[in-house]
Amino acid sequence: MSLAPVIAIDGPSASGKGTVAERVARRLGYRFLDSGSLYRLTALAGMQSGVDLSDAARLADLALVLPVVFSDGQIYLDGVDVSDAIRREDVSRGASCVAALPAVRGALLERQRAFRAPPGLVADGRDMGTVVFPDALVKIFLTASAQARAERRYTQLIAKGFSANLSALLQDLQERDARDSMRAVAPLQRAADAYLVDTTLLSIEQSVAAVMDIVKLRLPQAGDAPAPQ
Ligand code: DC
Helix, strand or coil: CCCCCEEEEECCCCCCHHHHHHHHHHHHCCEEEEHHHHHHHHHHHHHHCCCCCCCHHHHHHHHHHCCEEEECCEEEECCEECCCHHHCHHHHHHHHHHCCCHHHHHHHHHHHHCCCCCCCEEEEECCHHHHHCCCCCEEEEEECCHHHHHHHHHHHHHHCCCCCCHHHHHHHHHHHHHHHHHCCCCCCCCCCCCEEEECCCCCHHHHHHHHHHHHHHHCCCCCCCCCCC
8 A cells, every 4th residue: 555645844943834834735635744843842741841851761751652632723732732832932942952862853753654644744844855754755945044034033023022133033043053954863954855945035825836836746636625615
């Protein structure tokens, strides 16, 4: 039996890949995996149980049994809605630390692969096309200049009523890029067979259209799924 097709979308922080991947999944009627949320959930679970974020063995044990439910765009950990909590700055930093631990990555591997089911999956992260789904039907590396990504994050924060400093955001993004790209295990890397989509000058909808054009090359029958009734 052939496995359901996977569209792997990898790229750096704030490249817009989460939003783009989710919209592409909706258009195709596919499932969606935000793999970064699993690293964020592991960090949050560790912080809540007082586990040191360098204790690879205990974090891997937590990651294996994370009581997570994804439902209607919300994320529940042990029955509590943590959709906002996992986006906090301290959890983002924690996620980047736990994501560098090979034992945690190993513990999350099968959980990620379990999302693959008919009619197909759109998976977003850093190593979807290189490690988790090396046989993905379509691989996309979605990026944008660090300046453009920092400006997008700045606009989002201001729109939510938070204060923000553009140069601090830019520095933070560059540090996170370096950590994600230089770690020894599953670094952020463009797969040799991934299409590069640079969204520096594109809106979200233009980015979605660019990805859909690539998907249609590999899946000519892929049209837009009918809108839900
Ligand atoms: O995509 P994100 O910002 O939600 O990811 C949170 C952290 O997890 C980030 O530091 C990168 C890491 N991550 C990873 O190492 N591998 C993935 N497949 C997804 C995210």
